[in-house]
Amino acid sequence: xxxxxxxxxxxxxxxxxxxxxxxxxxxxxxxxxxxxxxxxxxxxxxxxxxxxxxxxxxxxxxxxxxxxxxxxxxxxxxxxxxxxxxxxxxxxxxxxx
Numbered sequence: 299x300x301x302x303x304x305x306x307x308x309x310x311x312x313x314x315x316x317x318x319x320x321x322x323x324x325x326x327x328x329x330x331x332x333x334x335x336x337x338x339x340x341x342x343x344x345x346x347x348x349x350x351x352x353x354x355x356x357x358x359x360x361x362x363x364x365x366x367x368x369x370x371x372x373x374x375x376x377x378x379x380x381x382x383x384x385x386x387x388x389x390x391x392x393x394x395x
Contacts, residue, residue: 310337311356312356314337315352315360316359316360318342346369
């Protein structure tokens, strides 16, 4: 992935939401995103999984439909890799038993 931008000391904003999603699509992990944007790892995780609740005054989302689709595709790719690894582990275990 490209180097993470660093924006220390900022509160969670719609702009940072978009940056977090862009960084995720670019291949950065949750811990690096949180650190770069000055938010906790748990807040970064909530943003990346669409569970962060903005206040009413937070404004309109800055995320395009294309960005949301790219985030979904990255989540799917990660899950498919995880499932393939689990299947391989099960195959190895069954060979040993």
